Amino acid sequence: MDMRGRTRWLPPLCALLVLTAGCRKSDEFAVLPLQAAPELEVPQASGGIFRLSEQRGKVVVLSFGYTSCPDVCPTTLNQLQRLQRRLGAAARDLQVVFLSVDPERDSAEQLEKYVHAFNPRFLGLRLEEGSLASVLSAWHVTAARHYPDTTRYRQHPFKQDVPYTIDHTGAFFVVDKRGVLRLRLPFSVGAEYLKDEVARLLAEDEDPSVGPRVEKARAMVTPSRVGAVYLTLVNGTGRDDRLVSAESSSAGRVELHEVLAEGELLRMNPRPEGFALPARSRVELEPGGKHLMLYAVPAAAAQLDLTLRFEKAGPVRLSVPVSEPGADAL
Template identity: 45%
Template structure:
């Protein structure tokens, strides 16, 4: 008899606990896995020529989430790793993938010709856009986004390498900088953050 009562009490406690845990988790706001920019920062608009001669203007993208990366085609390791992860994150969004635009702006305009950039970025996803421009245009964009970029001469066959900020900038549908993704962030985590941003706005 007492054993039965004890079991009933335990069962009751378990139910109460599960219900509370449910409320607790439901009440939690979404925790971004990238670094949240709070409040969102308006981005400075820019316009650069694409390989096909058309102008790409950031403000024309409003309504889409723009993932902006600064890299260079000569970079064999970190840039392809990042672009591949962005492609996988985008793919994971399924039918919402069309609401994402991935951009790579070069940090190496000397070596990155427009058609070469386009060929490079589209190997990861046909929708990716690679952009270059003249050095003054690029310098002003780098500075607007706080991008550090430095050429380092090497004695080897690579000629020079470029140190650069490795974060991905997430610009929301209203043109505000909302999030950044650090290098090495799992693509599943990026996709979760992007799906939340797409749903919540």
């Protein structure tokens, strides 16, 4: 077949690809070579510090913008809200982060209110002007103020500071479960493509060397100085594991227990064999079910130093906040 014949076949072929996977390659926006995402340690608008290094096991989607943005930023966050909804249960391992490029006008309170208007799980990050430039440089992001031509408003002069917009990079920066910057997707990317790419990263196994993750750990201690620890165990790797024991310097003894119901009879059942943690699964330790039983907790304990020992991953150490009965912390 000559070149004219080949050219005639290209449009139908592309049309076929559009109907199936589309004419866009899955690696079109991949960040290569693979390398760790730039460091990101930034105050959260809601308080505390966001550290990207502490998000292992989650897929993080980062975007840059500002609350006075009339079009691009709300469109971006709306698209991320739809992404969260369309991913369903898988979205529990997705963290959306919005970093303000306008700290002069975006107070922490205003930024938190803004991002939570789209989704209460979204995090707003705010840096002071002096610290912002290095972060923008590390992520190769542009942000520049754009002032109106004041000569056009001579008949209607501004009564306060001259308003401005910010020309800024519009992109979705997608960091995988291992902390690697995998994708830099343009603002114009389609919703379906964004969902497919993020879902693909969510389905990837975590690094086996990272081991199980612990989420939502909290303890309740009674006036009798006994109590329980509740938490969620997340195994994002492709291998099975098992929680075999727990210990704490803040308690006389820690045992693995499970409440079993036999009609109205509730039985506290020790689990010396531990709790199985299958590959790519979550196991809930919650009131009325599996939990860690605490004995002889000191009266002044506000935090528990806890060590969980896994059959394959080994020890995982954490600090657990302690609540008194009636604190509504469970």
